[in-house]
Structure formats: structure tokens, C-alpha cells
């Protein structure tokens with residue numbers, strides 16, 4: 001995690017003369033720190049960086065699932081986005097990845113993870129009925145589909161987004177059919193305050209693709 005990247009593209013970022021992290025393509029950005037491999041240590045380091053900024057995990061993790069990815073955008077104490085990836089299998093879909101991003105407007109990490117074009121979910125969000133409702137810290141958070149049909153790349157996924165706690169909340173499921181997992185009661189837990197008890201989670205496995 002020593003060299004941060006751009007939250008919106010794959011380019012490493014560097015500080016300019018004024019100490020601002022900057023991407024050659026996207027200008028000043030919140031530097032993205034992605035653990036090279038999900039592990040207890042990497043997750044603990046992530047939580048220190050994120051501080052009080054929420055980090056959401058599907059809760060409880062189903063048997064056989066593990067945490068496979070974790071990242072934050074922003075400096076310690078000034079994080080503006082977090083993401084987690086969990087991977088496992090479902091009877092209907094086989095291998096499934098679930099990626100959850102929460103971010104302040106304009107960061108662009110959710111769009112990158114989702115493979116959508118705009119930095120934020122887009123003006124159509126909230127038109128029509130929500131596709132799913134997840135429980136986040138005791139609140140029902142409505143999620144709408146973000147279309148990926150006109151985006152480059154054919155990777156098969158479902159993208160949902162909504163708003164929780166004044167921030168964008170993105171949920172990306174791969175394959176797309178895994179969206180049916182959201183039919184039941186889904187809970188996202190903010191683990192930022194959990195600290196050491198987090199040890200109990202299973203970690204590891206290849207990063208989800210993004």
C-alpha cells in the first residue's frame with residue numbers, strides 16, 4: 001500500500017509541489033490506498049486510515065465467504081471513500097463477488113469499481129421504484145439500478161446505488177444474476193468502530209476485478 005493510485009483510473013498518483021495528490025488525467029484526487037491482498041493486518045491498517053469514515057461489509061458474512069478486497073481514498077483522518085470486496089459462492093450463480101463502496105460526491109471510486117462512466121451514479125438515480133432496500137445501521141436504504149448497458153467492457157455485473165448517511169452507496173454484484181441475492185433481508189454493517197473483534201472474519205483470495 002506504499003504507493004497510492006488514482007481513485008478514478010489505474011494511474012499511480014504523486015504529490016505536486018503544493019503537497020496535493022494529483023493524477024495526470026484527473027487532476028487533484030483523494031489518493032487511493034488498496035491493500036495488495038486482503039488480510040487481517042491490511043484491514044486493521046485500513047480502519048486506522050479510515051478513522052470514523054464508514055466501511056461497510058455485508059453482515060453477517062455467509063459461511064464460506066471471505067473478505068477479498070479493501071481500499072480507502074484520502075489521507076488518514078481525511079478519507080472520502082472506502083470500498084470492500086467479499087467473495088463466495090451461491091447455489092444459483094457459483095462464484096460471486098460483492099463490492100460495496102461508500103463515498104462523498106465527486107470522488108469517483110464507486111464509478112470505477114462499477115465500471116460506469118460518470119463519477120457519481122448519475123441524474124437518473126431515484127427515478128422509478130428502487131430495486132432493493134438494504135439495512136444500513138438500522139435504516140432502510142433504497143438502491144436503484146445504475147445502467148451499465150452503454151459502457152465499454154462486457155464484464156457481467158449488476159450495479160446499484162443509493163444514498164446513506166449523506167454519501168453515495170454503491171453495491172456491485174458479479175455476475176449480474178447475483179442481484180437476486182438482494183431479494184432477502186440484506187444488512188450492511190459499518191465496521192469502522194469494530195477494531196480488534198474484526199479478527200474473526202475470514203480474509204484472502206484473489207481480488208475481485210475492477
Ligand SMILES: [Zn+2]
Nearest residue numbers: 006009023026
Ligand atoms: Zn486518474
